[in-house]
Amino acid sequence: MSSELAARFHDAIENQEPRLRTLAAQGRRILGYFCTYTPVELIHASGFVPVRVMGGVRTLTKADTLAPSFLCPYMRAALDKALSGEYGFLSGIVQGYTCDAACGAVRIWERNIPGEIYHTIALPYCDSPSSRRFLLSEIDALTVKLRAIGGTFSEQSLADAIELYGKIRRLILKLYQIRYDERLSIQASDFLAIIQAGFMTPPEDYLRMLEDSAPITGPSVASERGGTRVLVSGSLVEDPKILDLIEESGGLIVADDLCTGIRNFEPVSGFGLDPIQRLIDRYMNRAPCPCRSRVSDRAPFIEHLLERSGAQGVIFLFQKYCTPHLADHPSLVEHFKAKEIPSIAVEMEETGVNEGQLRTRLEAFFEMLR
Amino acid sequence: MEKTGKSRKRLRAAKELNRVVTEYYVECGRAKAEGKPVGWMPPMNGAIEIFYAMDIQPVFPENWSPICAAFGLAERNFEVAEGMGYSRDLCGYMRNIIGYVHGLMKEEGTPLGGLPEPDILLSPGGGCVPVIKIFQALERRFPNAKVYPADLPQVPTEEIRQHHVDYAIAEIHRLIDFLSQATGRKLDQDRLKEVVKLSDRSCELWDEIMTYRRRIPTPFSAAEIGIMFVMVTRQGTQTAVDFLTTVRDEVKEKSAQGLGVLEQEKIRLFWDNIPLWYNMGLFNHFEGMGGVVVAETYSSAWSLRLDVNRPIEALALKSLKSYPMVSCVSVDKRVEMVIKACKEYSIDGAILHRNKSCLPITLGQMDIKRALEAELGIPSIVIDADHMDSRNFSVEQFRTRVDAFMEMLLARKS
Ligand code: SF4
Numbered sequence: 001m002s003s004e005l006a007a008r009f010h011d012a013i014e015n016q017e018p019r020l021r022t023l024a025a026q027g028r029r030i031l032g033y034f035c036t037y038t039p040v041e042l043i044h045a046s047g048f049v050p051v052r053v054m055g056g057v058r059t060l061t062k063a064d065t066l067a068p069s070f071l072c073p074y075m076r077a078a079l080d081k082a083l084s085g086e087y088g089f090l091s092g093i094v095q096g097y098t099c100d101a102a103c104g105a106v107r108i109w110e111r112n113i114p115g116e117i118y119h120t121i122a123l124p125y126c127d128s129p130s131s132r133r134f135l136l137s138e139i140d141a142l143t144v145k146l147r148a149i150g151g152t153f154s155e156q157s158l159a160d161a162i163e164l165y166g167k168i169r170r171l172i173l174k175l176y177q178i179r180y181d182e183r184l185s186i187q188a189s190d191f192l193a194i195i196q197a198g199f200m201t202p203p204e205d206y207l208r209m210l211e212d213s214a215p216i217t218g219p220s221v222a223s224e225r226g227g228t229r230v231l232v233s234g235s236l237v238e239d240p241k242i243l244d245l246i247e248e249s250g251g252l253i254v255a256d257d258l259c260t261g262i263r264n265f266e267p268v269s270g271f272g273l274d275p276i277q278r279l280i281d282r283y284m285n286r287a288p289c290p291c292r293s294r295v296s297d298r299a300p301f302i303e304h305l306l307e308r309s310g311a312q313g314v315i316f317l318f319q320k321y322c323t324p325h326l327a328d329h330p331s332l333v334e335h336f337k338a339k340e341i342p343s344i345a346v347e348m349e350e351t352g353v354n355e356g357q358l359r360t361r362l363e364a365f366f367e368m369l370r
Numbered sequence: 371m372e373k374t375g376k377s378r379k380r381l382r383a384a385k386e387l388n389r390v391v392t393e394y395y396v397e398c399g400r401a402k403a404e405g406k407p408v409g410w411m412p413p414m415n416g417a418i419e420i421f422y423a424m425d426i427q428p429v430f431p432e433n434w435s436p437i438c439a440a441f442g443l444a445e446r447n448f449e450v451a452e453g454m455g456y457s458r459d460l461c462g463y464m465r466n467i468i469g470y471v472h473g474l475m476k477e478e479g480t481p482l483g484g485l486p487e488p489d490i491l492l493s494p495g496g497g498c499v500p501v502i503k504i505f506q507a508l509e510r511r512f513p514n515a516k517v518y519p520a521d522l523p524q525v526p527t528e529e530i531r532q533h534h535v536d537y538a539i540a541e542i543h544r545l546i547d548f549l550s551q552a553t554g555r556k557l558d559q560d561r562l563k564e565v566v567k568l569s570d571r572s573c574e575l576w577d578e579i580m581t582y583r584r585r586i587p588t589p590f591s592a593a594e595i596g597i598m599f600v601m602v603t604r605q606g607t608q609t610a611v612d613f614l615t616t617v618r619d620e621v622k623e624k625s626a627q628g629l630g631v632l633e634q635e636k637i638r639l640f641w642d643n644i645p646l647w648y649n650m651g652l653f654n655h656f657e658g659m660g661g662v663v664v665a666e667t668y669s670s671a672w673s674l675r676l677d678v679n680r681p682i683e684a685l686a687l688k689s690l691k692s693y694p695m696v697s698c699v700s701v702d703k704r705v706e707m708v709i710k711a712c713k714e715y716s717i718d719g720a721i722l723h724r725n726k727s728c729l730p731i732t733l734g735q736m737d738i739k740r741a742l743e744a745e746l747g748i749p750s751i752v753i754d755a756d757h758m759d760s761r762n763f764s765v766e767q768f769r770t771r772v773d774a775f776m777e778m779l780l781a782r783k784s
Pocket residue numbers: 034035036037098099234235236259260289290291
């Protein structure tokens with residue numbers, strides 16, 4: 001399935017553990033985070049490698065000892081992985097405050113997984129001069145904490161990190177443009193791999209991987225695939241199988257509103273007089289996740305993506321029990337209905353999805369869209 | 371034992387409580403009728419005192435949910451919300467209130483007169499996700515209400531620093547400005563001090579009342595925990611202070627006379643997480659085997675004092691601490707509080723309600739379980755249930771598990 005282009009990204013995902021272990025053994029310090037609201041630039045500027053903690057596709061054996069079954073599969077799988085020692089290369093977790101699941105997970109990890117720092121940045125919900133001043137203090141407090149464990153934050157290192165991540169985001173967004181124009185040669189699951197690899201690869205290396213990938217910077221390849229154009233919306237998609245299933249059932253994923261997708265990259269950077277202000281500006285203007293924004297912010301964002309990509313419908317991909325996304329769902333559906341944008345919802349459980357049933361539902365959905 | 375049922379209450383104050391509850395809801399309805407501004411707000415923060423000080427009627431949609439559960443209205447509300455597409459996996463408070471405002475609220479004849487429409491919505495930017503999303507749904511349901519988009523940093527209580535307090539203070543000032551503009555009412559500083567003083571007094575009384583439960587036998591059990599109604603809806607009023615004084619006097623008197631819930635109190639239990647509002651009778655179930663629930667995590671939410679001389683700062687701190695203290699924002703603090711309570715209240719065993727309707731209070735529970743065992747040797751059981759949705763609760767399973775647990779505890783003690 002995967003094209004050559006995507007092969008190295010798949011490889012980065014498959015071999016993340018040994019790679020990161022080696023890196024840690026060589027003295028690089030690695031810090032984990034859960035949500036894309038975490039200012040990775042700050043972690044990087046302090047001399048740590050930021051790695052997004054993922055759950056992956058696995059059979060859970062240990063999560064039950066610490067978490068209820070009704071925690072989202074992502075957080076359960078991540079916890080399970082950590083309890084199995086697979087995150088031994090992490091020096092801890094730094095997380096931007098988002099939902100209850102992630103908030104609680106930081107504290108549970110802190111009590112049960114060895115690490116030097118477990119910290120949640122209390123992100124403000126509202127954007128105002130006073131909330132930005134607050135966030136500045138919150139950032140200062142974190143840099144002090146990081147310094148205590150060997151962090152080397154400076155304004156210059158932050159400027160460098162902002163530039164580095166800006167380059168990455170720009171390249172990925174270019175890839176999105178190619179995708180919207182239906183000139184992308186790879187399928188959605190490969191596209192996801194390219195993005196996922198970025199979560200677990202040191203950004204300098206990841207940038208090189210992206211730069212070396214011809215279709216991103218070189219001439220684009222015309223798509224040979226057909227299918228009904230759709231947008232997928234949700235939190236994380238970890239198992240690429242679901243995307244394959246959509247595309248095998250007659251869909252063509254041309255856009256996404258995922259946090260393993262576009263929400264991680266928009267906006268590229270922020271405005272401000274100094275690096276910290278630019279950082280603050282970016283995170284205050286981040287592409288909206290439901291736990292940090294209203295439907296009235298999310299709907300226009302998704303609509304814009306629909307327009308830009310020409311997607312004819314929305315497939316909601318929910319992590320089972322994911323309150324923020326489930327809570328917004330009815331009003332988003334209502335909003336889209338009024339605009340005659342059809343949608344369906346799929347729940348991704350810990351054990352995956354019921355393939356047969358889902359295929360039938362998807363086929364009917366695409367049939368209706370045609 | 372039934373799937374739903376009221377608890378047997380032994381305090382005389384329980385009757386008084388019924389009056390206080392009814393009066394509160396009558397007052398809410400009357401406020402609307404008389405043109406007094408009605409503001410809906412989430413519980414457990416310092417805005418309630420501001421509302422009372424500015425003579426704005428506070429209404430708590432989350433408190434309405436236990437009332438719906440007690441009156442058997444929750445099923446109907448769930449049906450409406452689920453019909454709108456709200457998932458059964460969402461917190462029961464959320465499904466209940468959304469179902470209510472889109473269903474029963476539009477009809478006549480609701481118990482206690484129902485809730486009056488809001489003129490103001492204090493829409494939170496902190497607390498759990500369901501409570502944030504409840505208010506965002508209310509914004510859409512009541513488009514004419516003036517919305518105050520609030521903000522509040524979520525920090526473990528032990529990590530609160532000056533900049534958190536400063537921001538929370540700035541937010542309270544912003545709220546006061548908003549309310550002045552929205553209602554044309556000014557905040558009188560002396561009145562605020564008075565309200566904060568009453569609020570602090572109610573916390574003090576609350577703590578005092580709870581300490582009597584340390585006595586063996588305990589003068590009252592979790593079956594009476596409905597008294598916290600005044601802490602949710604009436605903080606900062608004389609009504610709360612008067613009611614709590616009545617409770618305190620009765621409990622004190624019972625303690626002095628050595629009167630307990632049970633004559634022969636054999637097992638003292640701790641309850642973690644929200645009670646099952648549709649079946650408060652569960653708390654009486656233990657009594658048949660000589661067990662009493664003498665302490666619970668939930669009641670610690672009001673165990674904090676307010677500095678009357680710095681009212682705004684006191685309210686800021688209250689806002690910052692209340693929710694983290696009982697949720698997964700502060701797991702360490704919660705574990706510490708449970709350990710302390712289990713020592714002080716001479717607890718024999720703990721019942722951990724794994725609450726399908728409340729992830730933030732359930733997360734961290736297994737850490738509590740481990741700490742209880744490791745530090746105090748106190749055994750506990752996990753009960754799967756739901757504080758709002760009786761469909762997620764099996765009486766049979768509850769009985770089997772609890773009875774076996776009680777037998778084990780009894781055997782250990784003898
Ligand atoms: S969707 Fe949820 S999991 Fe994903 S980044 Fe946003 S808050 Fe985090």
